Amino acid sequence: MARIIHAGETPAKRRRAHTRASAEALRLLAERPSLAAGAFDPEAKDLVGYLVYQLRGIGETIEDAAQSWDDRNYWRKSEKLRADYRWAPQTADQLEALVVADDWDAVVPVLVSLIPRFADVTIAKMTRDADHWVGAHRALLRRAEKAAA
Template sequence: MSRVIQTDGVGKRRRRLLQMLGWALRELMVQTRPDERTLNLAAFIAELLGAVDATIEETTTPWEKRGYWLKADRFRREWRWAGQLQREMEAATLSQDWDEIARLAGQVFTHVGHVKVPKRLKLDPAWEQAYERLKTRA
């Protein structure tokens, strides 16, 4: 039997998630007033932050199996912001605290502002129902 090669590695998925985060943040920042679209974008950002946070353990587990504990701990520290900001963004979105959402979006942007968003970024319309999914999870 031949070896199975996974072409969609965790690093690729994390990069794609960061690109989607960059797109969502830019869309959120051009909103002039809070509405349903703004809520969906904020909830989508929280979902993406959670997905980024999930990739961290997936990355560090093989390193720990090989004994690279310092490397894994350093990587976790560098990406700790994703999980923290996800929880804060979810709470702010559920309470519809627009000032807090704007502040958190700025914090997220400090981490993903360097990411280049492709002009033809393919997003499925799943972000449009993100607020409803967030409410059902809460």
Template sequence: MSRVINTDGSGKQRTQLSKAVLIAIRELAAKKQIDDEARDMAAFLSLALSQIDATVDTSVKAWEKRDYWLKADQFRMQWAWAQVSAKKVREAVLLNDWGELAVLMPEIAARLNTIKLPKSNTVGKPWTGALAELKRRGAGDKMTR
């Protein structure tokens, strides 16, 4: 029996999410006024950064199985900003604090500066309905506390 190879690994997912985050930042920065789509884009940033953070542990598990503890810890530290940024963006979106969001967007883009983007948007609009999802998850968090 041959080995099963997962072609959609956590690294690929992290890269795709990073591209989507950068495209959302680019589109959001081009917005002249704050509308429902802008709110969805901002909420998408938080959700995508949370998903990026979730992929880190998946990547690190393979290294930890081989006792590459130093490499695993370095990778975790390299991506630790994603969880912190996701929480900050989430709070800014839920509090409708666009000033804070304007400060956070360049910080996030700077962290993802190694990702190369196409000139046009090739991911579509993954942020559609993200605000409703963020609020739904926020309500779930309050219930578990």
């Protein structure tokens, strides 16, 4: 019997896309000199909301990939994968709590702590434009309102 190759959408492919999107968002945020003072304009707030969604996406792909390793009884590999990326959903939750609380001064250190996580991503050219993150801040606030209700 021939080996089955899944050339379509895989968790690793989705994770790379989320990682690249996160790295691009961090780069755009780092290029804003006003953020050092904690001054977030509406676009910067949208970028932070977009980053929260991308970090959640990374976490979801990890669980999908780890589950497939568990199904093959590679439990060490699956646990290592979960441990290596445990930071992503935790940081997303932390950022979301800060955004909902409107504590923008505390967001900057969290963003700075993310930079080493994406240091290996090379960005020669930006592949996403503002259409990807416009409205992400508002969507994040709505999500929090629904969760609280």
